Amino acid sequence: MTERKTPETLRSARWFAKDDMRSFAHRSRMMQMGLGPEDWAGRPIIALINTWSEAQPCHLHFRDRALDVKRGIQQAGGHPMELPALSLSESLVKPSTMLYRNLLAMEAEELIRSHPVDGVVLMGGCDKTTPALVMGAISAGVPMIYMPAGPMMRGHYRGRSLGSGSDIWKYWDERRAGAIDDKEWTEIEGGIARSPGHCMTMGTASTMTAIAEAMGLTLPGASSIPAMDANHVRMAAGCGRRVVDMVWENLTPDALVTPASVRNAGVTAMAMGCSTNAVIHLIAMARRAGVTFGLDDFDALGRDVPVIANIRPSGDRYLMEDFYLAGGLRALMARLGERIDPSPITVTGRPIGETLTNAQVHDDDVIRPLDNPIYPEGALAVLRGNLAPDGAVMKPCACAPHLLVNEGRALVFDSYPEMKAATDDPDLDVEPNDVLVLRNAGPIGGPGMPEWGMLPIPIKLIRQGVRDMVRLSDARMSGTSYGACILHCAPEAAVGGPLALLRTGDRVAVDVPGRRLDMLVDEAELARRRAEWVAPAPHHPRGYGAIFARHVTQADQGCDLDVLAPVPGPGIPEPDI
Ligand code: FES
Ligand code: MG
Numbered sequence: 116m117t118e119r120k121t122p123e124t125l126r127s128a129r130w131f132a133k134d135d136m137r138s139f140a141h142r143s144r145m146m147q148m149g150l151g152p153e154d155w156a157g158r159p160i161i162a163l164i165n166t167w168s169e170a171q172p173c174h175l176h177f178r179d180r181a182l183d184v185k186r187g188i189q190q191a192g193g194h195p196m197e198l199p200a201l202s203l204s205e206s207l208v209k210p211s212t213m214l215y216r217n218l219l220a221m222e223a224e225e226l227i228r229s230h231p232v233d234g235v236v237l238m239g240g241c242d243k244t245t246p247a248l249v250m251g252a253i254s255a256g257v258p259m260i261y262m263p264a265g266p267m268m269r270g271h272y273r274g275r276s277l278g279s280g281s282d283i284w285k286y287w288d289e290r291r292a293g294a295i296d297d298k299e300w301t302e303i304e305g306g307i308a309r310s311p312g313h314c315m316t317m318g319t320a321s322t323m324t325a326i327a328e329a330m331g332l333t334l335p336g337a338s339s340i341p342a343m344d345a346n347h348v349r350m351a352a353g354c355g356r357r358v359v360d361m362v363w364e365n366l367t368p369d370a371l372v373t374p375a376s377v378r379n380a381g382v383t384a385m386a387m388g389c390s391t392n393a394v395i396h397l398i399a400m401a402r403r404a405g406v407t408f409g410l411d412d413f414d415a416l417g418r419d420v421p422v423i424a425n426i427r428p429s430g431d432r433y434l435m436e437d438f439y440l441a442g443g444l445r446a447l448m449a450r451l452g453e454r455i456d457p458s459p460i461t462v463t464g465r466p467i468g469e470t471l472t473n474a475q476v477h478d479d480d481v482i483r484p485l486d487n488p489i490y491p492e493g494a495l496a497v498l499r500g501n502l503a504p505d506g507a508v509m510k511p512c513a514c515a516p517h518l519l520v521n522e523g524r525a526l527v528f529d530s531y532p533e534m535k536a537a538t539d540d541p542d543l544d545v546e547p548n549d550v551l552v553l554r555n556a557g558p559i560g561g562p563g564m565p566e567w568g569m570l571p572i573p574i575k576l577i578r579q580g581v582r583d584m585v586r587l588s589d590a591r592m593s594g595t596s597y598g599a600c601i602l603h604c605a606p607e608a609a610v611g612g613p614l615a616l617l618r619t620g621d622r623v624a625v626d627v628p629g630r631r632l633d634m635l636v637d638e639a640e641l642a643r644r645r646a647e648w649v650a651p652a653p654h655h656p657r658g659y660g661a662i663f664a665r666h667v668t669q670a671d672q673g674c675d676l677d678v679l680a681p682v683p684g685p686g687i688p689e690p691d692i
Contacts, residue, residue, distance in 0.1 A: 117365045120233070122157035125362070126257065129692050130231035131155055137692055141231070150194075159193040159362035161355070162232040164223050164252075166244050168202035173241035173320070174264055175311035176342055180351045184236050184262065187355025193234070193362070195355070198226045205242040205320070213591065214563025216243040216250075216396075217667070217676050218659060223251025229690060233257060234362040236354050240264025240313040240342075242594075245323035246396035249332060253368045253403040254679065256686075258361035260462045261332040262354045263324035265342035266435035267312030273299075277307045279314030280595020281428040284569065292577055312342025315435040317426040318594035319390040326397060328444050329383035330376045331461030332368075335470035339443030341436050357462060366464055372404035376459035379467065381412060383444070385420035385494040386451055388429030390594025391508050391568075391602055394495065399673030405681050410506040410671050414497035414630065420454060421488035422512055423447065425481050428597045429512055430489050433481050441481035445474035450482060498601060500633035501641075502587070502613050502623070505605035505671045511627050514599035515583040519627040521599075523548040523585065525634070527619045529555055531567055538573040545573045550585045550623040554614045555651055557589035557607025558667045558674050562654045568592030568602040585625055587632075589614055589670075601625065601632060603670035609651055610669075616644040 122128065130141045145155060163184055167177035185195040201219045203212050227235055235255075237248040240263045252259040270277030286303055289295050295303075313320035324338035334354060340347045377397065384393045394413050401408040424447060426433050438447075448455050449471045457468020476482045483489060493511035511519060526549055528534035534553050537543055545551075551570045558564045568590040572581060586600045589607035606612030613634070617623070622635040655661045666676040 117367070120363050120365050125159060126233045127155065127160040127231040129689070154194050159233040159359050160231055161188045161193045161195050161358055161362070162227060162230060162235040163195055163197040163238060164200050164226060164235060164248060165197055165238045166200055166202040166248070167238070168204070170207050171202035171204040171241060172206065172308065172311065173204065173267070173313045174202060174238070177238050177264070180238065180262070180348070183348050183351035184238070184355040187352035188359055190352070191356040191359035193355070193359035196230065196232060198230065200226060203241065203244050203247065211561060211563040211565035212243040213565070213674065214561070214660070214663060216247045217663065217679065219244065219247035220250040221679065223248050224255045227252065227255035227257055228687065234358045235259045236358055237261045238264070240320055240324055242319040242323065242392070245320070245327055246400055249327060249400050250403045250675070253372055253400065254681070256367055256369065258358060258366050259332070259368055260334070260354050260358045260361065261327045262351055263327065263333055263338045264313050265340050265344070265347045266315035266321060267308060267342055268310040269315055269434045269436055270307040270309060272302045272306035276434065277303065278316040278427045278434055278595070279308065280318050280593050281316050281597065282307060284596060288572070288577060288582070291574060310343050314595060316428060316595045317388050317390070317424065319392040320594070321426070321435055322384055322387060322389040322393045322594055323396055325387055325444050326380040326384055326393060329380040329448060331371045331459055331467055334462065336443050336445045339435065339439040341439055361462060361464070364464060366462070369404060370460055371462065372401070372406060373459055374406050374408070375456045376467070377401045377406050377408050378412070379455050379459060381408065381416050382420050382451060382454050383448055385416045386422060386447060387424045388422040388426065388489065388494050388512060391495065391510055392591055392594055394508050395591070395603065395670055395674055399675045402673055402675060402680060410497045410508070413495050417495040418492050420451075420494065421485055421492060422490040422494050423450065423483040423485065423488050425483055425489050428595055429494070437478070437481050441478035442474060442476045445471055446476045447482050449474040450476055450485065452485070496627055496630060498625070498627065498630050498632040500631045502617065502632045502634050503604045504613065505669060507601050507604040507632055509599070509601045509627065510597070513597040518583060518585050518599040518625075520625065521548055521550070521585050522622060522624045523550050525550050525552050525617055525619055525621045525623045527552040527554065527617050531556065534570060538571045541575050543573050543575050545575060547576060547581050547584055550587055550625070552614070552617060553588040553590060554608035554617070555589075557604070557609055558669060559664050560589060560607050560609030560651065562660060562664060564591050564670065564674060566591050566593045566596070568600045569596035569598055570600070587623065605669045605671045607669065611645075611648055611650065613641070615648055616641055
């Protein structure tokens with residue numbers, strides 16, 4: 116354990132405490148804001164990295180919540196300093212927020228490093244904001260606490276409840292089949308997202324905030340509280356109070372993000388029936404802390420941990436508010452018993468096991484007993500073979516069981532528009548056991564690995580009543596998606612991965628129990644195709660996209676930029692003052 120901080124050893128004291136010209140300048144500029152020594156002298160300065168914006172519906176309450184966080188900081192004797200950051204709205208940012216996750220991570224890290232701050236409250240929740248903020252804060256290394264946005268109210272229309280994402284896919288297929296008219300469609304549009312807060316299904320947002328909590332980075336129970344619940348306001352103030360003490364205790368993220376806490380996060384994600392995106396983000400966050408956690412770890416957990424959260428899309432009925440009322444994440448983790456290591460320290464400064472005592476499940480249908488799970492295993496599986504030597508990811512529990520072992524013809528598309536046009540063609544030559552393939556949709560090919568992996572079922576099959584088929588890509592898919600979608604195929608096609616060599620008409624064999632994914636094409640033919648392969652032209656001739664393409668790692672390594680990985684030695688020096 117590192118030494119406690121004193122007013123003299125606070126990081127911010129380097130800016131404000133000295134009797135010299137630079138400190139004079141810093142103090143006088145604080146006074147320009149109407150502040151005085153009673154605000155900053157000897158007090159921890161706490162950054163609020165706030166991802167509020169008017170392009171971020173999931174964080175619309177963050178302007179208010181920031182006030183509550185500040186109230187807590189001041190109650191505990193700290194001084195708040197709000198620093199706005201890229202808001203990264205999953206719904207509005209194109210081509211994919213994944214292109215910008217690392218940009219927000221860099222922004223968070225450099226905001227912390229360059230400003231006079233002693234600790235930080237990270238305000239996020241919409242999909243990529245959680246891993247991005249956590250990655251940046253781990254690298255910055257100052258005490259931090261994550262304040263999750265909380266899920267939005269449940270959607271509803273005509274007496275039925277609507278879940279974010281999942282129900283769009285479902286009703287869109289019905290609309291394509293001609294079963295929903297314009298008026299009903301508009302009603303669904305107005306009913307599916309009814310308040311600030313992140314998606315209330317078990318999508319990427321709920322998955323990642325649960326992972327942050329299971330890793331010990333939030334206050335106990337914080338990730339399950341609905342955004343509009345008064346308890347969320349109290350939780351926000353609690354984050355402010357607690358982070359001030361974390362500064363004095365010098366409780367830094369390296370004490371929290373450890374092999375054991377990362378594994379707890381993986382176990383919890385599986386039990387929640389997590390988004391496939393969890394794989395990429397947890398690997399990336401762990402790597403920032405120097406913790407090795409990879410695809411094989413996920414596959415092993417996928418075989419061992421039952422899905423016990425009955426939340427859509429894995430479950431058939433409930434949404435995040437039901438999960439909260441059933442006891443929330445603490446209750447779920449407590450129910451996982453020995454699968455959770457009780458020893459890792461959380462932001463509370465106490466072992467996570469202590470924070471789980473007295474946690475109770477109030478509804479056994481929402482949080483199932485271990486002997487009555489939604490799925491006994493199969494939240495995630497990792498397939499390998501000659502199509503994915505570095506792995507591909509799927510969600511066996513979300514696909515039609517007859518597709519878990521499947522062989523069929525490949526229908527290969529090089530771009531999303533080409534694939535879209537073909538699947539809308541009523542005369543497409545396609546059969547139910549064919550394999551739809553989209554490539555050049557990976558980290559570099561997409562670019563930014565868009566969530567295109569739930570390829571639309573061809574209209575011809577939809578009209579025959581087919582609702583699932585094997586789909587394969589180097590893309591990701593939304594956490595609210597479902598179906599027999601094999602994703603994150605690595606290495607991706609755009610860097611010459613084997614997916615680039617597949618041709619329409621080749622046979623593709625999928626064996627999920629055997630964890631195999633192969634094209635039945637002989638090696639000599641593949642060598643011929645490899646020799647002919649030409650890399651696609653880069654998407655971005657300049658700018659951030661060009662930097663991203665030069666430095667991004669493949670999906671199995673978390674898609675972080677290689678220059679953001681930790682390096683041995685003393686690290687990045689503190690700024691000269
Ligand atoms: Fe923000 Fe789903 S769009 S969490
Ligand atoms: Mg999403």
